[in-house]
Amino acid sequence: MVFKSQLLTDDRNNNEHTAIEAAAGLNRRQFLRRVGLSAGTAALATQGVSQVFAASPIDPNSSPQLTKDDLPSALMDDGSLPQTSLTQTSCITPTIETRLFASSNVGGSNERNQLALERMACAGFKVDNPAITQRQYLRFAGTDSQRASDLHNLATGAIAAPKLLLGVRGGYGAMRILPMIDWLTLGRIMQERGTILAGFSDVTAIQCALLAEGDMSSLAAPMLYSEFGKTVPDQVSCRQFVEALTNPNLVIDISDASLTSPNLPSILTSAEPKAITGTIWGGNLSVVSALAGSEYLPRMDGGIVFLEDVGEQPYRIERMLYDLYLAGAFKGQQAIVFGALSGAGEDSYDKRYDVATVIRQLHQLTRLPIYSGMRFGHIGQKHSFPLGTKCQISSNTAGGYQLAFSDYPTIKADAIQVEGLWQTA
Numbered sequence: 001m002v003f004k005s006q007l008l009t010d011d012r013n014n015n016e017h018t019a020i021e022a023a024a025g026l027n028r029r030q031f032l033r034r035v036g037l038s039a040g041t042a043a044l045a046t047q048g049v050s051q052v053f054a055a056s057p058i059d060p061n062s063s064p065q066l067t068k069d070d071l072p073s074a075l076m077d078d079g080s081l082p083q084t085s086l087t088q089t090s091c092i093t094p095t096i097e098t099r100l101f102a103s104s105n106v107g108g109s110n111e112r113n114q115l116a117l118e119r120m121a122c123a124g125f126k127v128d129n130p131a132i133t134q135r136q137y138l139r140f141a142g143t144d145s146q147r148a149s150d151l152h153n154l155a156t157g158a159i160a161a162p163k164l165l166l167g168v169r170g171g172y173g174a175m176r177i178l179p180m181i182d183w184l185t186l187g188r189i190m191q192e193r194g195t196i197l198a199g200f201s202d203v204t205a206i207q208c209a210l211l212a213e214g215d216m217s218s219l220a221a222p223m224l225y226s227e228f229g230k231t232v233p234d235q236v237s238c239r240q241f242v243e244a245l246t247n248p249n250l251v252i253d254i255s256d257a258s259l260t261s262p263n264l265p266s267i268l269t270s271a272e273p274k275a276i277t278g279t280i281w282g283g284n285l286s287v288v289s290a291l292a293g294s295e296y297l298p299r300m301d302g303g304i305v306f307l308e309d310v311g312e313q314p315y316r317i318e319r320m321l322y323d324l325y326l327a328g329a330f331k332g333q334q335a336i337v338f339g340a341l342s343g344a345g346e347d348s349y350d351k352r353y354d355v356a357t358v359i360r361q362l363h364q365l366t367r368l369p370i371y372s373g374m375r376f377g378h379i380g381q382k383h384s385f386p387l388g389t390k391c392q393i394s395s396n397t398a399g400g401y402q403l404a405f406s407d408y409p410t411i412k413a414d415a416i417q418v419e420g421l422w423q424t425a
Contacts, residue, residue, distance in 0.1 A: 089419040091122035096415050097162040098125040100224060101150035102132050102141030104202040105171025107225045110134065113168070116229030123242075123420030125164065133168060133224070140173045147173065148180035151206070155186040161193040163411060164245075169225040170201025175287070178209050178296050187214020194409035196245065199223050201378070204283030207387055209296040211281055217388035217408045219244055220283060220306075220376055228421055236381035238421040244384035246413040248406070252383050255400040257372035259340040259379065263356035266400045269369035273395040276334045276369070280391035280405075282306035289320035292327035301332050304391055308339030308377030314347050318358040330366045335393060337403075338370065340377030371401055 098120065107113045113133040120127055132150065135142035153159040187210060190197070197210060198221040207218040221244060222228070222237050244250055257264040267273050279300045282288050285307045291297040309317065324330060338359065347353040363370050371393060375383045386408040395401050 089122070089417065089423050091420055091423065092124050092417045094121045094124050094126035096125045096164060096411060098127045098164040098166060099129050099150075099154075099159070099162040100127060100132055100166055100168050101147075101197075101206075102135065102168040103147050103150065103174040103177060103206055104141065104167075105139060105169055105173060106136040106141045107133050107169060107229075109229075112229035113225055116224045116227075119228050119233070119421050119423050120166075120224070121420075122423045123418060124416045125166075127166075128162065139171075140176075141168060144176050144180065148177040151186060152181045154189060155182040157189075161189050161195045163193070163195060165190075165195055165197040167197075167199025167203040167206075167223040169223050170199070170203055170284075172202055174202045174205035175290065178205060181209070183209050183213030185214075186210065187216035190214070190216050196409050196411070198241075198245075198384075200376075201226075201284050202287060204287040205291065205296070207283055208281070208288065208291055208298055211300075211388040212296050212298040217386055219384055219408075220387050221245075221384035222382065233422040234380045234382075235422055237384075239418055240381075240383045241421070242413075242416050242418045244386065245411045246416065248408070248410045250385060250405045252375070252385060252403045253396065253400065254371070254373045254375065254402070255398060259342075259375060259377070260338040260372035261341065261355040261359065263354060264359060264372045266373055267369060267371055267395060268359065268363050270363075270367065271369075273369065273401070275392060275394040276304065277390065277392040278302045278304045278334045279388060280304040280306055280337070280386075280403075281388055282337075283308070283387065285309040285317065285320050286312065288329075289323040292323050292329060297327075297329060298388070299332075303333050304335045304337060304393065305330065305333055306337045306339065306374065306376075306387070308341065308374075310340070310342040310378035312341070312344060314344055314353055314355050314358050317341060317344065317355065318361065321358065321362050325362070325365055330368060333366075333368060335369045335371060336362070336366070337374050337393070338372045339374040340379040342378050373400075374403070 110133070117127055117130050117133070129150075132141070135146055137143045137146070141147060151165075154161050189195070190210075196219050197207065197216075198219040199206065200220050200223070203223070207220075210216050210218055221241050222234075227233055227237055254266060257266045279302070281298045281300050281303055282305045286309055288297070288307060309320075312320075330336070341355050344355050359370060359372065375381065376385065385403070386405050389408040390406045392404045393401055394404075
């Protein structure tokens with residue numbers, strides 16, 4: 001059986017990926033221009049005012065604007081792991097209760113969402129509310145009330161909590177709905193059900209609020225539109241997503257710092273590295289820094305801060321880190337872990353001022369050990385992992401480090417057929 005979504009022409013997606021691959025080493029403005037954001041802006045300028053403000057689903061034939069969650073999987077380092085070719089897989093009966101939440105951007109293609117939904121079902125996930133992928137209000141996946149209701153209705157009991165809450169995509173918009181959700185009740189209900197909320201990028205705002213106000217963990221993971229709806233999903237990201245969903249004792253080994261900066265050691269510390277155990281929290285740097293000073297920024301005594309971003313020049317990265325430093329976000333923390341800082345490019349004033357310089361400055365300010373190269377962010381072959389739960393970091397004999405996670409909800413492995421997530425026929 002051929003998925004009906006696969007009958008569509010994929011030239012546009014291939015062109016977007018080619019543009020992304022060519023964007024490495026550019027500053028943020030050049031980077032975003034290269035991957036096609038300017039084309040989307042020009043298309044928007046030609047629309048009538050009534051079309052711009054219409055709340056109807058987006059035209060699947062239009063050229064969608066790319067956002068941070070779109071840039072990613074083509075940004076692989078040269079040492080990326082090999083991927084096997086797509087094969088035909090027999091789907092299993094979906095049994096995992098799953099609901100989507102669309103807190104940010106509207107999906108750019110209905111067909112891409114449909115393909116992702118078909119793959120989720122093939123892999124064993126029973127999605128109860130697929131219609132939310134059709135919503136649109138301005139640039140958002142529905143009005144603020146609609147987007148907030150995806151989560152708040154669970155807190156009120158109007159909708160039963162599922163086993164998995166999967167974000168549709170990132171972009172922007174999650175911050176607008178934070179005050180509209182009863183996080184305390186939502187966190188309690190999710191704990192009782194063992195619900196896993198998964199996403200990254202702009203969904204960081206949701207994950208931070210859930211931890212800060214609801215004392216509930218989540219999963220840093222790929223999302224419906226931005227990963228599972230791709231023409232060719234990243235199989236490593238898919239496998240690691242399932243691994244994090246099903247393994248109650250997840251371990252991730254990091255050998256070098258290259259995804260953060262090739263000019264950094266894996267561990268930057270002023271003393272002999274020692275094992276650290278604490279609650280790991282954070283996510284996308286742009287979003288985390290925007291929450292500084294609010295009740296939605298977690299305050300974890302003895303915590304471990306995780307940060308990643310894409311398309312930000314070194315000075316912008318440093319400014320956001322200073323936002324957090326001046327707000328006291330690093331006080332009482334044990335360590336900082338950096339994932340990928342993709343597409344940072346070169347400083348236009350002085351090429352010596354790079355990401356490594358910025359992170360060394362942060363180390364001098366905080367005196368905290370800094371671990372770089374965590375394989376997560378706006379990249380391909382990302383390794384999903386729990387946020388808001390216990391994490392132990394220890395160095396290894398090869399000069400890298402290991403992260404071991406515990407005390408988070410999981411799903412039975414035999415309920416998932418991972419190959420379904422990249423199924424084509």
